[in-house]
Amino acid sequence: MTAETKSGRLVLHGVSKHYGTTRVLDGIDLSVESGEFLTILGPSGSGKTTILRMIGGFTEPTSGSILFDEVDVTDVPIHRRPFNTVFQDYALFPHMTVVQNVGYGLRVRGLRRREIETRAHEVLALVALEGLEQRYPAQLSGGQKQRVALARALICEPRLILLDEPLAALDAELRRRMQQFLKSLQRRVDITFIYVTHDQEEAIGMSDRICVINHGVIEQVGPPLEVYYRPRSGFVATFFGDNNLINGRVVERTEPGIWRLETGLGPITCSDDLLSGYEEGAPVTLAVRPEAIGLRAVVGAGTEAGEADNALRGTVNRVEFSGPISEVTVQVGEQTLLAKMTSTVSALPVQPGDAVRVTWNSGDGAIIAGDAEHHYRPDEEST
Amino acid sequence: MGRPVSLVRRSLLARLTGRRLVASSLGAVTGFVFLALYAPILLVAVLSFFRLRRGKILWDSFSFQWYAELLSNRQLAEALTSSLVVGFFSVLVTLVLATLMAFYTDRQDTRWTLALRFVIFLPFLLPPIITGLSLLVFFKEIGLSRGLITVIIGHSVFVLALVYQTILTRLQALSRTLVEASQDLGATRWQTVRFVLLPNLRMALVTASLLAFALSFDETMITLFLVGDNATLPVRLYAMMRVGFTPEINALVTLILLFSTLLTIGIARFVGRDAGAQVGL
Ligand SMILES: Nc1ncnc2c1ncn2[C@@H]1O[C@H](COP(=O)(O)OP(=O)(O)OP(=O)(O)O)[C@@H](O)[C@H]1O
Ligand SMILES: [Mg+2]
Numbered sequence: 014m015t016a017e018t019k020s021g022r023l024v025l026h027g028v029s030k031h032y033g034t035t036r037v038l039d040g041i042d043l044s045v046e047s048g049e050f051l052t053i054l055g056p057s058g059s060g061k062t063t064i065l066r067m068i069g070g071f072t073e074p075t076s077g078s079i080l081f082d083e084v085d086v087t088d089v090p091i092h093r094r095p096f097n098t099v100f101q102d103y104a105l106f107p108h109m110t111v112v113q114n115v116g117y118g119l120r121v122r123g124l125r126r127r128e129i130e131t132r133a134h135e136v137l138a139l140v141a142l143e144g145l146e147q148r149y150p151a152q153l154s155g156g157q158k159q160r161v162a163l164a165r166a167l168i169c170e171p172r173l174i175l176l177d178e179p180l181a182a183l184d185a186e187l188r189r190r191m192q193q194f195l196k197s198l199q200r201r202v203d204i205t206f207i208y209v210t211h212d213q214e215e216a217i218g219m220s221d222r223i224c225v226i227n228h229g230v231i232e233q234v235g236p237p238l239e240v241y242y243r244p245r246s247g248f249v250a251t252f253f254g255d256n257n258l259i260n261g262r263v264v265e266r267t268e269p270g271i272w273r274l275e276t277g278l279g280p281i282t283c284s285d286d287l288l289s290g291y292e293e294g295a296p297v298t299l300a301v302r303p304e305a306i307g308l309r310a311v312v313g314a315g316t317e318a319g320e321a322d323n324a325l326r327g328t329v330n331r332v333e334f335s336g337p338i339s340e341v342t343v344q345v346g347e348q349t350l351l352a353k354m355t356s357t358v359s360a361l362p363v364q365p366g367d368a369v370r371v372t373w374n375s376g377d378g379a380i381i382a383g384d385a386e387h388h389y390r391p392d393e394e395s396t
Numbered sequence: 397m398g399r400p401v402s403l404v405r406r407s408l409l410a411r412l413t414g415r416r417l418v419a420s421s422l423g424a425v426t427g428f429v430f431l432a433l434y435a436p437i438l439l440v441a442v443l444s445f446f447r448l449r450r451g452k453i454l455w456d457s458f459s460f461q462w463y464a465e466l467l468s469n470r471q472l473a474e475a476l477t478s479s480l481v482v483g484f485f486s487v488l489v490t491l492v493l494a495t496l497m498a499f500y501t502d503r504q505d506t507r508w509t510l511a512l513r514f515v516i517f518l519p520f521l522l523p524p525i526i527t528g529l530s531l532l533v534f535f536k537e538i539g540l541s542r543g544l545i546t547v548i549i550g551h552s553v554f555v556l557a558l559v560y561q562t563i564l565t566r567l568q569a570l571s572r573t574l575v576e577a578s579q580d581l582g583a584t585r586w587q588t589v590r591f592v593l594l595p596n597l598r599m600a601l602v603t604a605s606l607l608a609f610a611l612s613f614d615e616t617m618i619t620l621f622l623v624g625d626n627a628t629l630p631v632r633l634y635a636m637m638r639v640g641f642t643p644e645i646n647a648l649v650t651l652i653l654l655f656s657t658l659l660t661i662g663i664a665r666f667v668g669r670d671a672g673a674q675v676g677l
């Protein structure tokens with residue numbers, strides 16, 4: 014790739030896909046910068062594969078357009094797009110050896126055999142697969158197939174590589190290794206990666222930006238930290254790990270930098286930087302991570318001084334010990350809140366039935382506009 | 397003192413002989429079935445080397461006489477040639493047609509492709525008499541006189557369904573993403589067919605050709621309607637039945653048997669190798 018061709022930015026403009034009356038994707042607006050590692054993340058059936066297939070040219074959008082380098086590529090046939098795909102099932106040609114598979118993209122472009130082999134060897138070295146040139150796909154392990162599929166895409170020197178859950182078929186350990194490998198490879202070759210997954214940790218670990226989609230619409234796009242700590246919808250807040258959603262209403266500024274919210278759990282304080290842009294009376298939802306919540310055993314009736322900004326009385330429902338972390342559910346009024354505590358060496362932090370004080374700081378958590386709900390629970394996922 | 401031991405031994409022995417009895421009777425039945433199936437064929441093979449007198453084989457008459465006479469029997473030789481020519485060309489025609497149609501109808505369930513499929517299968521399902529008769533009338537109408545060409549067309553129509561289905565089944569078993577991957581890597585449609593689809597269809601093409609050839613080789617009913625002066629082998633044999641067979645028929649049958657056996661072994665090896673290379677597809 015030469016330097017002057019490097020302004021490859023991909024833009025999806027109001028892209029929708031309908032099958033009959035089902036709207037699989039609805040008005041997707043997304044732009045991906047050159048050299049970026051963008052992950053499309055969403056639960057099963059949310060439309061991730063469909064987005065990828067439309068970028069690759071395998072599926073036609075019902076409406077909207079796809080631009081690359083400011084050029085409309087919506088109607089460009091698959092084999093003319095400067096993109097390559099790594100398929101979830103790898104789609105290696107079973108009748109070709111590794112080196113033939115890798116060289117395929119050059120063969121159909123009419124390059125000479127010598128040159129194809131030289132280039133194939135270079136690319137195979139890049140994915141650390143030297144020595145397997147003459148094997149057939151059936152003689153490779155999952156991780157090796159994966160890398161052959163990558164090499165086969167890389168040899169075409171695409172501007173963009175599309176990966177659809179490329180690690181889904183691998184076991185946990187290999188998965189972790191391949192994640193690191195993919196990430197470092199992407200940095201080395203400096204090609205835009207659009208990566209589809211439904212694994213939140215994978216997305217957080219690998220991406221420059223994450224695009225969270227649900228039911229065919231984009232919920233949020235942003236860097237991993239932002240998506241994790243500043244979710245803009247109940248779905249995003251609960252899709253990434255556990256979150257406690259507390260519905261309420263902005264009441265007033267009690268002191269500089271501190272707002273009071275009226276919630277089902279009683280009054281709660283919340284700092285300015287979470288609430289910027291909201292007016293008094295606006296319905297909001299506070300999302301507090303379980304790890305931000307502290308639990309104190311209540312001794313006597315009085316409030317202790319020097320506590321956290323928010324302190325609610327509750328009763329422990331359930332304590333689930335899982336190694337270093339214990340998950341504790343606490344009943345506070347009508348709502349159950351989840352807290353994650355570090356287990357002490359000698360004992361569990363609390364017992365079911367304990368009266369506790371649930372605490373967190375007014376700067377912790379995120380504010381979501383409106384009455385957000387738990388849109389997503391991990392145990393509903395069908396994977 | 398040795399009694400219990402010998403008792404044990406004896407019961408063991410009894411059990412063993414019991415088992416042996418079952419095994420040997422099973423073996424006998426199997427042998428009998430094989431004999432019943434293959435004896436006529438074996439007999440023909442034997443008869444092709446010996447002479448008969450009053451229904452008895454003259455064992456000292458071993459010779460290749462019947463083979464020599466077969467070669468000089470022009471009628472049979474010509475009939476065999478006709479059959480081979482017809483088989484070859486019907487296979488060729490159907491392979492091309494069936495492959496194209498399979499590509500065309502693969503994963504397409506429009507009304508038009510369903511209709512096409514129906515048309516392909518109809519001649520195979522209809523009684524051959526109807527197919528033969530219809531073709532005969534049709535050829536009369538368009539003024540095509542009967543001959544090997546009409547037989548080739550008739551056979552092609554007849555075996556098309558089988559070849560088509562064999563190819564289509566294999567095509568559908570191929571992962572759709574193989575085609576997409578090929579296009580994704582820059583291949584045109586034609587390149588995809590040539591580099592990805594055809595190599596993966598190789599086995600199906602070979603199998604289909606053999607089946608088609610076998611079907612064509614012994615097809616009689618349709619052929620009877622369409623054949624001109626150049627009778628195919630089954631038609632010739634059918635005609636010969638009225639005047640009685642001459643012993644070189646045995647030689648002919650033996651040759652055909654030998655040929656098909658060799659072919660089968662060859663194919664089995666080919667299939668085995670091919671399957672081995674693609675485990676875990
Ligand atoms: N050809 C089609 N016809 C009708 N509906 C389709 C078709 N292809 C996909 N869909 C529907 O579109 C929705 C999104 O599918 P898609 O494959 O994009 O989901 P996904 O996010 O990739 O899910 P997964 O994580 O399970 O792969 C699904 O509900 C699916 O049933
Ligand atoms: Mg998918």
